[in-house]
Amino acid sequence: MANLKIYTFPNPILRKKAESVKVFDRSIADIANSMLEAMYNSDGIGLAAIQAGILKRIIVIDLNSGIEDSSKREPHIFVNPIILKESGNTVSEEGCLSVIDFRGEIQRSEKITLEYQDVNGKNEKIEAEGMMSICLQHEIDHLNGILFIDHLPFLKQKMVKKRLSKLSKEFA
Ligand code: NI
DSSP states (O other): OOOOOOOOTTOGGGGSOOBOOOOOOHHHHHHHHHHHHHHHHTTOSEEEGGGGTOOBSEEEEOTTTTOSOGGGOOOEEEEEEEEEEEEEEEEEEEEETTEEEEEEEEEEEEEEEEEEEOTTOOEEEEEEEHHHHHHHHHHHHHHTTOOGGGGSOHHHHHHHHHHHHHHHHHHO
C-alpha cells in the first residue's frame, strides 16, 4: 500500500463513521501495516484508519512509538474494537495527529475491558488501564467520527475549533 495521508481537522472525513471489517483478507494486514508506518513517521502513539480516509474499524497503537530505538517498538493492531466495560475516571493531556497545534486535558475512563479481532479475524479480549486505556478510547472515538476536542468544555471547544479552522485555511 502506498504512503497514507493523514487528514486533519476540520476535514469532514474525520466525522464519518467507520464500518466493521467483515472479510479478513490480506488487505486488512496491509492497511494496518501502512497505518503503523504512517504513525511512526508522524511520531504518534495511535492512529485510526479513518484518519487516513479509510472507513474501516481498524486502529493501531504503539506506546513506545516515540522511543528512538526502533527495536523497542510494541505495535498493537485492533480490528472492530468494542468496549465491554469501563470504570473509574482519569484526566490526561491528549493530542492527535489529526488536530495540529493543540493539546488539551481530557477526562476518560480509567480502566476498560475491550473485545476486538486481530488481523486474521481471531477474537481477543483484554483489560487495559493507564495510557493504553486512554489511547484506545481516543482511537475508538475516531471510528465514530469523534475527536478528542469534542470532549472539551463547551466554550473552550468553540474557541479551539475556531482557531484550528482558521489555521487550516492559512496552511491550505
Ligand atoms: Ni487522534
